[in-house]
Amino acid sequence: MHEMSLAEGVLKIMEESASAERFRRVRRVVLEIGKLSAVEPEAMRFCFEAVMQGSIAEGAALDIVETEGQGWCAQCACHVPLAALYDACPHCGNFPLGVTAGDAMRVIELEVE
Numbered sequence: 001m002h003e004m005s006l007a008e009g010v011l012k013i014m015e016e017s018a019s020a021e022r023f024r025r026v027r028r029v030v031l032e033i034g035k036l037s038a039v040e041p042e043a044m045r046f047c048f049e050a051v052m053q054g055s056i057a058e059g060a061a062l063d064i065v066e067t068e069g070q071g072w073c074a075q076c077a078c079h080v081p082l083a084a085l086y087d088a089c090p091h092c093g094n095f096p097l098g099v100t101a102g103d104a105m106r107v108i109e110l111e112v113e
Contacts, residue, residue, distance in 0.1 A: 002038075002039075003039060003040060003043040003044045003046075003047040004047045004050070004051065006039060006044065006047070006105060007044065007047040007048045007050070007051040007052075008051055010029065010031070010048070010051075010107060011051055011052065011055055011057065013107055014026050014029070014055075014056060014057055014107075014110065015055075015056065017110065018056055018112070021112070023112035023113060024056065024113065025056055025057075025112060025113045026056055026057035026060045026110055026111070026112050027060055027061065027111045027112065027113060028060055028061040028062075028063065028109075028110070028111035029048075029057065029060055029061070029062050029063070029107065029109070029110055029111075030063045030064075030065060030107070030108050030109035030110075031044070031062065031063070031064050031065070031105060031106070031107060031108065032064075032065045032066075032067055032104075032105065032106050032107075032108045033064055033065070033066055033067070033105045034066075034067045034068075034069065034101065034102035034103050034104050034105065035066055035067065035068055035069050035083070035102050036069040036082065036084070036085055036099060036102040036103040037102070037103050037104055037105050039105050041064045041066065044062075044064065045062055045064070048062050049062075063109075065108065067101065067102050068081060068082075068101070068102050069081065069082035069083060069084075069085075069099065069101065069102030069103065070082055070099075070100050070101035070102055071087075071089075071097030071098060071099050071100060072097060072098040072099075072100050073089040073091065073092065073094050073097055074094070074098070075089065075092050075094040076089055076091050076092050076094065078091070079100060080097065082097060082099065082102065085099065085103075
């Protein structure tokens with residue numbers, strides 16, 4: 001379950017931010033998770049809660065914003081919606097498409113005190 005190491009990475013980001021910005025507690029975290037990122041939102045919720053125990057984010061709310069996948073078709077020269085990494089272009093059937101969105105996870109907001 002790689003979500004555990006991702007949750008640990010989120011905690012590290014929060015601890016580094018707390019040191020730099022001088023806050024002592026995280027109340028809410030907003031994560032953006034792309035549908036092509038291979039991160040399961042429910043697994044992330046479970047791991048987040050476990051990893052945050054005893055940290056500056058213990059008890060923090062976790063909000064997840066899921067983003068759609070998008071790709072670039074070189075043959076059509078257009079952006080297309082992408083439901084899975086290896087889908088063909090819905091217009092011309094071309095493979096492979098270059099992924100342009102929806103393949104990442106990032107912290108987009110922290111509510112702190």
